Amino acid sequence: MKVNFQENIINKSQGKRTPSSVIKFDELKHYIRIFKEVVDVxxxxxxxxxxxxxxxxxxxxxxxxxxxxxxxxxxxxxxxxxxxxxxxxxxxxxxxxxxxxxxxxxxxxxxxxxxxxxxxxxxxxxxxxxxxxxNPNYVVLDSILQEELSLSTTDYKIFTNNCRRIAEILNVDPVDVESGLYAYVQIANPDQRQKIWKQYQNKKFR
Known part of the structure; x- marks a missing residue:
């Protein structure tokens, strides 16, 4: 995961489940909303x-x-x-x-x-x-995010700092940025079998 703060994009490399992609910061708002619909926060x-x-x-x-x-x-x-x-x-x-x-x-x-x-x-x-x-300034880094965003346990502080900087731009909490990324990789998984995420795969977000 490489963050470009000049262009407000995240470059996501090939993951265990998902292809490489470019994620615009603004796109994360859609995935944050989905996360809150799917996961009991x-x-x-x-x-x-x-x-x-x-x-x-x-x-x-x-x-x-x-x-x-x-x-x-x-x-x-x-x-x-x-x-x-x-x-x-x-x-x-x-x-x-x-x-x-x-x-x-x-x-x-x-x-x-x-x-x-x-x-x-x-x-x-x-x-x-x-x-x-x-403390909503501390984000979750589980095995799925590690595998899909090419992060290791030692990358936690870097990941947290990136989420905090993106959160300031989007005017949300850092945990929302992490949640949006989690929802993104679930929906981007072409072999997703969980209905809670699969239902969003063919939807167009506005």
């Missing part, structure tokens, strides 16, 4: 807001985890593996999440080191999924 946003407004009450901690890991992230396997651990160590998990929220403006490495204390949030993919809802 509201549940985790509301869950985190309720938890924060309650003063980090443990009564809302499980819903925060479930809404981010499963409703947003589709991590049913992670939830199946660790939900009993979440129940039995709820106070510790709540403390780690609260610490990450309070320090949400710090460096991503520091924040991830806190979240790694929570089972299922150790990977870059799931730790950044949680960070997304603690």
């Amino acid at each position: 509201k549940s985790p946003t509301d869950a985190v807001s309720l938890w924060v407004n309650s003063g980090f009450s443990r009564d809302y901690t499980i819903e925060v985890l479930y809404s981010v890991i499963v409703r947003f992230g589709g991590g049913h396997r992670n939830w199946g593996r660790f939900h009993k651990v979440y129940i039995s160590t709820l106070d510790d998990i709540n403390a780690f999440l609260a610490e990450a929220y309070i320090k949400r403006h710090e460096d991503v490495d520091s924040l991830r080191s806190i979240l790694k204390n929570i089972k299922g949030l150790g990977s870059l993919s799931y730790s950044t999924k949680m960070l997304r809802f603690l």
Whole structure:
């Protein structure tokens, strides 16, 4: 993924699922809208807001985890593996999440080191999924985006900075730019089998 800020375009190289392409910044607005139609962003946003407004009450901690890991992230396997651990160590998990929220403006490495204390949030993919809802300046970088945008785990900060700069131009949050790119690569996949994305492949956007 190479970003040209003079021409406001992204040059996307050949990915595992998608062909090389040029993505105009303005095009991302369509894909941001689609992402919000397809992916449940509201549940985790509301869950985190309720938890924060309650003063980090443990009564809302499980819903925060479930809404981010499963409703947003589709991590049913992670939830199946660790939900009993979440129940039995709820106070510790709540403390780690609260610490990450309070320090949400710090460096991503520091924040991830806190979240790694929570089972299922150790990977870059799931730790950044949680960070997304603690601070919208931190974007998600999962395996699909890594494969389709030719990024590695060490490219996270570069990817985040690019999303932030594009977000300023489009007047959106950095997470919206990342979400738009995620929707783009799902729809650009010629072998896409998921109906939630496939339904948009033949639509013309305005």
